[in-house]
Amino acid sequence: MLQARSTILVDHCKAAMAGDFRHPASVMNMLGIDYEYAQDDPRVDVRVFHGCTNVPRGLPSYVRAIG
Numbered sequence: 001m002l003q004a005r006s007t008i009l010v011d012h013c014k015a016a017m018a019g020d021f022r023h024p025a026s027v028m029n030m031l032g033i034d035y036e037y038a039q040d041d042p043r044v045d046v047r048v049f050h051g052c053t054n055v056p057r058g059l060p061s062y063v064r065a066i067g
Contacts, residue, residue, distance in 0.1 A: 008064070033049070
């Protein structure tokens with residue numbers, strides 16, 4: 001589990017293709033990831049979560065840690 005703060009992307013399209021139609025914040029809650037704030041990036045249809053902690057290894061294909 002990563003303890004440093006990181007940025008997580010939840011891809012709406014990839015989640016839907018995987019059969020997960022939950023709100024991205026619900027996905028983060030299910031994974032046990034805490035975050036400071038979130039914002040949409042409509043250019044690439046993702047929700048960006050900043051200041052994330054408690055990030056587990058083995059994230060779903062539509063959830064990506066970038067920092």
